[in-house]
Amino acid sequence: xANFRYQVIDSxxxxxxxxxxxxxxxxxxxKLKADGKYIASLSLDKGNxxxxxxxxxxxxxxxxxVLITRQLASLLSAGITVVRSLDMLYQQLxxxxxKKCIGDIYESVQSGRSLSEAFAEQRGVIxxxxxxxxxxxxxxxxxxxxxxxxxxxxxxxxxLKNKISSAMVYPKILAALTAAISIGxxxxxxxxxxxxxxxxxxxxxxxxxxxxxxxxxxxxYWYIYLAVIGLLVYGFKLWRSSDKGAETWSKLMLKIxxxxxxxxxxxxxxxxxTVSTLLRSGISVLQSVEITEKSLDxxxxxxxxxxxxxxxxxGTSLSRSIRDITEFPPMIYAMVSIGEESGTLDxxxxxxxxYFEDEADSATQKMVSALEPVMIIIMAIIVGLVVGGIGLPxxxxxxxxx
Numbered sequence: 001x002a003n004f005r006y007q008v009i010d011s012x013x014x015x016x017x018x019x020x021x022x023x024x025x026x027x028x029x030x031k032l033k034a035d036g037k038y039i040a041s042l043s044l045d046k047g048n049x050x051x052x053x054x055x056x057x058x059x060x061x062x063x064x065x066v067l068i069t070r071q072l073a074s075l076l077s078a079g080i081t082v083v084r085s086l087d088m089l090y091q092q093l094x095x096x097x098x099k100k101c102i103g104d105i106y107e108s109v110q111s112g113r114s115l116s117e118a119f120a121e122q123r124g125v126i127x128x129x130x131x132x133x134x135x136x137x138x139x140x141x142x143x144x145x146x147x148x149x150x151x152x153x154x155x156x157x158x159x160l161k162n163k164i165s166s167a168m169v170y171p172k173i174l175a176a177l178t179a180a181i182s183i184g185x186x187x188x189x190x191x192x193x194x195x196x197x198x199x200x201x202x203x204x205x206x207x208x209x210x211x212x213x214x215x216x217x218x219x220x221y222w223y224i225y226l227a228v229i230g231l232l233v234y235g236f237k238l239w240r241s242s243d244k245g246a247e248t249w250s251k252l253m254l255k256i257x258x259x260x261x262x263x264x265x266x267x268x269x270x271x272x273x274t275v276s277t278l279l280r281s282g283i284s285v286l287q288s289v290e291i292t293e294k295s296l297d298x299x300x301x302x303x304x305x306x307x308x309x310x311x312x313x314x315g316t317s318l319s320r321s322i323r324d325i326t327e328f329p330p331m332i333y334a335m336v337s338i339g340e341e342s343g344t345l346d347x348x349x350x351x352x353x354x355y356f357e358d359e360a361d362s363a364t365q366k367m368v369s370a371l372e373p374v375m376i377i378i379m380a381i382i383v384g385l386v387v388g389g390i391g392l393p394x395x396x397x398x399x400x401x402x
Contacts, residue, residue, distance in 0.1 A: 004028040008037040029110055039110060058125050062158040064098040065130065066151055073147035082115050082143075101125050114138060128291045129153070129274060133281045146281050153277040156357070160269060163361050167368045174375040178382060183218070185386045190215040193390045211389040250299040254327055262367045264327050265360035267301050269353055272332065276349035285345075286312050289321075301327060318345070331355075 006028070007017040022028035032039055060068075071092065075085035086106040093099045101122055108118035116135035123131060130150055137146030190211055218225060239245035253263045274295055278288035289312060293305035304325045311321035319337035322328065335352045339345030 006032060006039065008032055008039055010037050029107075039107070058097070060098055060101060060126055061095070062154055062161060064093075064095050065126065065154045066158060067093070068098065068102065069130070069147050069151035069154060073144050073151055076144040076147060083109055097125070115143070128294055129278060132283055132287065132291055133278065136281045136283050140282055149277055149281060153273065156273060156353075157270075160266070160357050160360060164266070164364050167364050171368060171371045171375055174372065174379065178375065178379040181379065182382050182386075185383070186211075186215045186218045190386065190390065191219065205389070205392045207385070207389040208393050211386060246299045250301070253298065254300060258363075258367045258370045262360065262363040263298065264329070265356055265363045267296055267298055268328055268332060269356035269360045270295060271305075271328070272349045272356055273353035276346050276353055279346035279349070285318050289318070301325070329356075 003019050003021055005017070005019050007015060009015050020028050020031060022031060029039060068089065071089050072085055075088060076082070080088070083106070086102060086109060090099060090102045090106060093102060105115075105118040105122060108121055109115060113121075116131070116138045119126065119131050119134050133146050133150055134143070137143040140146075240249050254260050271292055274292040275285075275288045278291060279285070283291075286309060289305060289309045293302050293309065296302050296305065304327070305322075308318075308321040308325065312318060317337075317340055319333055319340055322336065323333050332352065335348050336345065339348035342348075
């Protein structure tokens with residue numbers, strides 16, 4: 001059993017609120033309606049307190065989107081009503097964010113809104129492509145087919161993201177290991193060696209003095225270092241969220257050798273996959289480009305797609321409007337042009353998406369392969385400096401004794 005917070009209006013127009021216990025949001029709704037009341041709002045009660053505060057982005061994870069669309073596609077194709085499907089889906093979800101989203105959608109549909117209107121109210125939680133495709137599916141009467149396409153789209157998107165995440169695991173481990181070794185040497189080894197060297201006497205080299213001072217500051221003022229690192233990370237995120245910072249960062253991601261190719265291939269894969277999915281659902285080219293534009297993570301490409309959208313609105317074809325986007329490989333322009341001429345733009349773009357996803361995977365692997373030796377060299381330099389700083393005075397004193 002769970003608790004649900006509600007607001008209802010009785011036959012006299014009096015509004016009241018409270019908490020009701022039920023096994024699902026559907027049961028809670030039925031209980032309230034049985035008393036002849038109109039439901040103004042109904043949602044899962046998460047209680048008060050810091051543990052229930054929402055942390056991080058409100059957007060649903062791709063795996064949650066796959067589950068939602070896949071389940072809705074199966075339920076709707078089996079002839080189950082939208083309201084009942086949402087109720088059943090709500091009971092199956094485990095993610096708190098996804099559960100709240102579906103609960104709010106169920107509540108909106110129960111209040112008389114259409115499914116597309118209910119999903120539109122969750123803008124910011126779910127992607128625009130989902131909102132637009134559900135509206136198109138509802139209008140055409142093929143909502144189950146649209147849900148199936150969305151599930152396939154999100155599944156392939158999740159697969160590409162997982163490949164990138166998996167490829168970045170080793171560099172992340174190397175970075176963490178480098179940081180751990182550096183901190184360990186400075187906080188445990190260097191102070192002990194420093195005491196031993198001081199007892200033996202002798203003049204200390206400049207590198208050794210620097211390491212001893214650095215070690216002393218890390219041990220006694222570690223909180224300052226943590227504060228500085230936190231401020232740098234916060235400042236970097238703040239800078240990246242600004243218009244100028246986002247544009248500068250996007251330019252760097254496109255121009256840096258190896259990294260730039262991976263960025264371009266990932267953007268090409270997302271562009272072709274998203275436009276193909278939208279076109280197959282009956283959405284216009286203009287609206288497809290607009291939705292795709294917002295799905296890209298690179299500000300420079302977003303601006304160029306915005307310009308392409310303006311050209312399409314003037315009557316220009318998609319192939320000609322994206323020709324100035326030099327970050328896309330020429331193959332995209334050729335395939336879009338062929339698709340427009342043959343009237344099979346959606347299917348050709350789908351094939352192009354498969355190709356560019358493989359290219360994106362390959363480019364990401366090359367980027368990681370180039371990053372690994374850099375991380376190893378950085379680790380070797382740090383360890384070498386520490387060992388050198390410790391070894392120099394020991395060797396000097398050994399020669400002096402001999």
